[in-house]
Amino acid sequence: MKRLIFILIPISILWSQLDNTETITKTGTTAAQFLKIGADARGSSMGNAFTAMSGDIGAMYWNPAGLASIHKMETVFVNANWISGINFNYTAFAINLNQLGVIGFSMTNLSVPEDQVRTVSQPNGTGEFFDANDLAITLAYAKRLTDKFSMGGNIKMIRQQIWHASATSFAADLGALFITPFNNIRLGASLANYGSGMQLTGRDQQFSVDPDPTNEGNVEFVNAMYETDAFPLPLIFRVGLAGEIIQTEKSRLSFAVDALHPNDNAEWVNLGFEYAMAETFFVRGGLTTLFREDTEEGLTFGGGVNYRIGRSATQIKIDYAYAAFGRLKNVQRLSLGLSF
Numbered sequence: 001m002k003r004l005i006f007i008l009i010p011i012s013i014l015w016s017q018l019d020n021t022e023t024i025t026k027t028g029t030t031a032a033q034f035l036k037i038g039a040d041a042r043g044s045s046m047g048n049a050f051t052a053m054s055g056d057i058g059a060m061y062w063n064p065a066g067l068a069s070i071h072k073m074e075t076v077f078v079n080a081n082w083i084s085g086i087n088f089n090y091t092a093f094a095i096n097l098n099q100l101g102v103i104g105f106s107m108t109n110l111s112v113p114e115d116q117v118r119t120v121s122q123p124n125g126t127g128e129f130f131d132a133n134d135l136a137i138t139l140a141y142a143k144r145l146t147d148k149f150s151m152g153g154n155i156k157m158i159r160q161q162i163w164h165a166s167a168t169s170f171a172a173d174l175g176a177l178f179i180t181p182f183n184n185i186r187l188g189a190s191l192a193n194y195g196s197g198m199q200l201t202g203r204d205q206q207f208s209v210d211p212d213p214t215n216e217g218n219v220e221f222v223n224a225m226y227e228t229d230a231f232p233l234p235l236i237f238r239v240g241l242a243g244e245i246i247q248t249e250k251s252r253l254s255f256a257v258d259a260l261h262p263n264d265n266a267e268w269v270n271l272g273f274e275y276a277m278a279e280t281f282f283v284r285g286g287l288t289t290l291f292r293e294d295t296e297e298g299l300t301f302g303g304g305v306n307y308r309i310g311r312s313a314t315q316i317k318i319d320y321a322y323a324a325f326g327r328l329k330n331v332q333r334l335s336l337g338l339s340f
Contacts (some may be wrong), residue, residue, distance in 0.1 A: 022087070022249065030234040031198040033160035033205070034134040036262075038323075038333075039106070039107075040333075042282075042319050045188070045319070046274055047256075047270045047286020047288040049256035049270035050062040050254075054066040055069040056302070057070060057092050060092055060104050062190065063152070064154050065152035070102050071096055073237045074337065074340070078333055080331055086112055087109075087110070087111045088109075089108070089109045097277060101144075103140065104138075104141070107133070107135070108138075111132070113131065115131070133160070133161050134158075135160075136156050151175070156171050157170055158195070160198060171193045171233055175190035185242070189238065189240070191233050192236045193236060197255070198233070199230035200228045205228065209261060251278075254275075255272070256270075256271070266292050268288075272300075284304070296328050303319070314338065315338070316338060317336070318334075319333075320334055321335075
């Protein structure tokens with residue numbers, strides 16, 4: 001009987017876990033959500049499936065190992081009207097130092113327009129105004145260790161501010177990119193936003209309180225401060241596969257598949273493609289957040305033009321991306337880049 005009980009208890013526990021249909025995604029449990037916004041228009045138009053793509057400065061965000069494919073110097077400026085009138089800006093610069101590798105710098109800014117400060121007693125406004133800003137400054141490095149394998153990493157300072165309260169953190173990214181012997185299909189992996197948590201502090205959290213309001217004659221006002229919790233950063237692990245379906249002198253059709261494992265949501269898959277005509281005109285499309293429940297994201301598409309100035313090596317790169325957000329309508333990105 002005792003042996004039977006010892007066998008049945010683990011089986012019952014396992015069955016209860018298999019029968020449990022509820023899942024815990026930890027949605028909304030991390031700070032610095034702006035770090036999850038796709039930075040460049042090229043990767044965003046491909047359904048955010050860019051971990052195994054290379055040869056573009058946008059790789060600094062998706063997988064820093066892809067920076068090793070930059071030949072000389074490259075820079076990009078991105079602007080987007082994010083959801084609810086929020087303004088998103090991204091700028092990046094990278095230079096190839098030959099045997100020393102590639103170094104890069106980027107800055108991401110998310111800003112909320114000013115709004116009135118409202119309280120319960122003054123719902124129409126106190127006469128004051130507040131705003132909010134997010135900032136990330138990144139220093140990147142990548143190196144091609146062999147003709148088939150590259151590695152790269154980022155170190156970044158992250159700051160969030162709302163009215164008079166702010167939080168600061170430091171984080172790191174790490175990525176690898178491998179060109180397989182199977183039709184040069186690329187395999188990429190990256191770990192983003194590994195760092196310390198963020199805790200808001202500032203004079204907005206200061207207040208005065210009477211520690212003993214029922215008695216008189218004691219200290220009536222004591223300066224105090226609300227203590228906020230420290231929230232972790234949105235850690236994301238990406239694994240990607242990319243390659244060419246068509247590869248000729250005049251045309252190229254590339255595909256990309258990414259699988260993502262975040263610490264604040266369920267896993268999902270991104271799909272994307274890019275068609276290039278003479279590496280000058282580009283058409284892109286993709287699907288994002290596949291197999292994730294309760295998502296407003298989905299279809300993405302866009303295009304781009306690479307224009308060479310005269311007979312020089314300088315190219316002007318213009319890219320556009322459209323991303324559908326369901327009930328939140330859409331987000332459009334426009335980027336302008338230079339390659340020297």
